[in-house]
Amino acid sequence: MEQVTIKKRQVIQVEGTGKEKNLAFANALNQIHNRVLKEREDVIVRIEPLDIQIITAEQETYTERFFFFFFPRARADYRVMLDVEVEITLIEMDTITFVEKKVADPNGLPISFGKRQRMHKEAN
Numbered sequence: 001m002e003q004v005t006i007k008k009r010q011v012i013q014v015e016g017t018g019k020e021k022n023l024a025f026a027n028a029l030n031q032i033h034n035r036v037l038k039e040r041e042d043v044i045v046r047i048e049p050l051d052i053q054i055i056t057a058e059q060e061t062y063t064e065r066f067f068f069f070f071f072p073r074a075r076a077d078y079r080v081m082l083d084v085e086v087e088i089t090l091i092e093m094d095t096i097t098f099v100e101k102k103v104a105d106p107n108g109l110p111i112s113f114g115k116r117q118r119m120h121k122e123a124n
Contacts, residue, residue, distance in 0.1 A: 003018070004091050004092075004095070005045060005090065005091055006089070006091070006092055007087055007088070008027075008051070008087070008088050008090065009085060009087050009088075010036070010085070010086055011061050011083055011084070011085050011086075011088070012032055012033060012035050012036065012083075012084050012085075012086060013055070013081065013082070013083050014017055014028045014029070014031040014082050014084060015028060015031075015079070015080070015081045015082075016028025016029070016030075016031065016080050016082075017077060017078065017079045018077075018078055019076070019077065019078070020078065021077070021078050021105060024078040024079060024080045025080055025082075028049065028081075028082050029082075029084070030049060032049070032086060033085055036088060040056055040088075041093065042090045042091060042092050042093050043090060043091040043093065044088060044089075044090050045089040045090055045091060046088070046089040047086050047087075047088055047089075048086060048087045048088075048089075049084050049085070049086050050085045050086060050087055051060060051085040052082055052083070052084050052085075053056070053082065053083040053084075054080065054081075054082055055081040055082060055083055056079070056080065056081045057078075057079075057080045057081075058078070058079045058080075059076055059077070059078055059079075060076065060077045060078075060079070060123070061074055061075065061076045062074075062075055062076075063075070066111050069095065070091070074103065076108075090098070
C-alpha cells in the first residue's frame, strides 16, 4: 500500500472572548478545528498546534449595578487574538484514484412480470 497521508503547516488566526482569561483562550483554540475544515475539502486526520503567538490580549472592565443604584461590582470581559501555527495531517482526495464498479441497484426490486406478458402476446 502506498502512503496517503500528507503533513502540511499552516498559520491560522483565531479570536476568542470570555468572562475569564482561560475561557477566552479556550474559545479561541476551539475555533481552530472548524476553521481548518472550512478551508479544506480533504480528509483531516490530525491537527496539532505547534506555536501560538498572541496578537492582542484585551481586558474590558465595567461597573455593574443592581437596579441602577444598588450593589455595584466590577465585571470584566477578556478578548484574545492569536496566530496559531498548526501541523495538519491529511489525506488529499485528489491523489486517490477510485475504481468504478457497476452493480445492480441493491435496494431495487426485480420486475420480471413485464417480460412474461410480452411473450404471451407474441405467442398468440
